[in-house]
Amino acid sequence: MYLEQIKKLVLLQDIDNKLIECREKLENLPKELDSLRSNKETMENKIKELEEKLDFLKQQKEKLKFEIEENDSKIKKVKNKLMMISNSKEYQAMMRELDNFERLNRTKEEELTNLMEDINLHQKDFEALLAEKEELESRIGELEAKLDTELKDVEQKISDLEQQREDYCQSIPAPILSRYNFIRERLSQPVVVAVSQGICKGCHISIPPQVFVDLQKGDHILNCPNCQRLIYWEEFYSEESKES
Numbered sequence: 230m231y232l233e234q235i236k237k238l239v240l241l242q243d244i245d246n247k248l249i250e251c252r253e254k255l256e257n258l259p260k261e262l263d264s265l266r267s268n269k270e271t272m273e274n275k276i277k278e279l280e281e282k283l284d285f286l287k288q289q290k291e292k293l294k295f296e297i298e299e300n301d302s303k304i305k306k307v308k309n310k311l312m313m314i315s316n317s318k319e320y321q322a323m324m325r326e327l328d329n330f331e332r333l334n335r336t337k338e339e340e341l342t343n344l345m346e347d348i349n350l351h352q353k354d355f356e357a358l359l360a361e362k363e364e365l366e367s368r369i370g371e372l373e374a375k376l377d378t379e380l381k382d383v384e385q386k387i388s389d390l391e392q393q394r395e396d397y398c399q400s401i402p403a404p405i406l407s408r409y410n411f412i413r414e415r416l417s418q419p420v421v422v423a424v425s426q427g428i429c430k431g432c433h434i435s436i437p438p439q440v441f442v443d444l445q446k447g448d449h450i451l452n453c454p455n456c457q458r459l460i461y462w463e464e465f466y467s468e469e470s471k472e473s
């Protein structure tokens with residue numbers, strides 16, 4: 230009778246553990262999707278920022294190219310004029326002007342090279358982000374398709390377990406059941422624990438010798454004097470399991 234009750238409590242505990250697991254799962258399942266969605270939002274903002282940056286850099290590039298071309302045509306014009314000038318003072322002034330245009334263009338060419346490098350780097354980042362976003366979107370799609378079924382499965386499992394628990398509880402004497410429920414509401418897992426070599430496996434503290442002697446008698450269900458969990462002598466259970 231005593232062992233029967235202990236066994237029932239351990240089985241009830243199994244059901245409750247499964248229930249806890251299922252409820253955690255039910256809570257956590259949508260979380261992954263939520264966090265992926267928020268990752269996607271962050272990514273989209275980054276992509277938008279990069280896009281704007283790239284647009285700006287490309288505009289700068291066009292502007293620089295235009296300026297360089299303009300300068301080039303000015304240089305050409307000056308060079309053409311130079312051929313027709315015989316006055317040395319005027320010639321020198323034009324040479325200086327030519328020099329200035331050429332120096333200016335060299336600076337602008339350098340600027341353009343740097344700008345193109347910058348654009349390339351940003352373009353690579355941009356493409357990498359787009360690929361990442363695509364991957365994320367397909368993962369979200371997968372999860373969305375799965376989530377509904379999974380949630381329904383877990384809900385079904387919970388309702389099965391609850392039914393099982395209810396049926397089960399009817400076979401456990403009310404005072405024992407209420408002791409079990411009382412502890413379950415107040416303590417972290419587990420509720421029913423073995424005592425091995427005089428030590429409670431719930432709180433890992435030795436139980437007093439007298440309690441241990443009583444426990445070994447197996448007359449009634451005891452609580453650990455320290456943590457209040459329901460305890461049974463390990464040997465009882467293992468011998469019984471070996472027999473059956």
Ligand SMILES: [Zn+2]
Nearest residue numbers: 429432453456
């Ligand atoms: Zn204990």
